[in-house]
Amino acid sequence: MTGPVPLDHVVLLDDDGRPVGVAPLGGVHGARTPLHLALSCYLFRGDGRVLLTRRALGRRTWPGVWTNSLSGHPRLGETVPEALARHASHELGLAVRDVRTVLPDFRHRAVDASGVVENELCHVLVAFTDDEPAPNPDVVMDLRWVDPEELGRLVVVAPWALSPWAVQQVHAMAALDEDDGAADAADVRARELVG
Secondary structure (H helix, E strand, O other): OOOOOOOOEEEEEOOOOOEEEEEEHHHHOOOOOOOEEEEEEEEEOOOOOEEEEEEOOOOOOOOOOEEOOEEEOOOOOOOHHHHHHHHHHHHHOOOOEEEEEEEEEEEEEEEOOOOOEEEEEEEEEEEEOOOOOOOOOOOEEEEEEEOHHHHHHHHHHOHHHEOHHHHHHHHHHHOOOOOOOOOOHHHHHHHHOOO
């Protein structure tokens, strides 16, 4: 990883999940998207509802598709919580708290209708907010707060209505070991996503 690092970039990974370089964010997604580091967050508010967002039509991948609360890419040298805070502010104009990693090494590869590939090793997080979203229209075109059970039913009845990673993540979170002695409120919320 030599040379100048572009401000907006992704961290490229080898098959074992080790950083091997960086690539400009604007050009990394295409027909041969390399494996890169990402984060995906399910954001809850005090009444237990989870935020779903609809990706803006100008997005390079999966434009107009409903998905998890927010996603992004940690920059080189940036921690996942730092990256989450940056993306939450940029995408939704809010602050997050009580961040928990529920799936530390979720890996997915999917191809959208235009042939663009998503290929990520993703930290899947659950967090909470006390703020009302103020979505950035370049990133989010619509949003809904839903009961976790509603999201669970949607994943089962109409998986085509959501991003493929959201469907896979909700199933993976539901499969978390119920007997894990380290479970906390965020993990319990994640398990509730598929009712």
